Amino acid sequence: MGRLGLPEILVILAVVLLLFGGKKIPELMKGLGSGVKEFKNAAKDDQPADKKEEEVK
Template sequence: MGSFSIWHWLIVLAIVLLVFGRGKIPELMGDVAKGIKNFKSGMADDDTADNSKTIDNQPNQPVNSVKEKTTKS
């Protein structure tokens, strides 16, 4: 299997343009860029939320931690 020539890539490009249309590809790329931007901002929000929960360098306690049950003797 050799590498593809320029004609192969031009045919593939023509088929992609026929399937998606000329205006659809920039819209898809814009949506991908918005998704990446939202993901990065969400990750940054999580980091700041984790840092604000930590007090005096103590590890965070789980929200749904199981409390020790006391048994009656």
């Protein structure tokens, strides 16, 4: 398996556009962005107790 080049990326984008349509893609990206944001917040809140104490000082 090699790296993804420009032709491969264009084919993937075309397939996604055909599957979901132009109106659905912004909604999918919004959902993906909020999911990543929630994951980052959960990861930040899940720090060990020692590290949290150092940040408070």
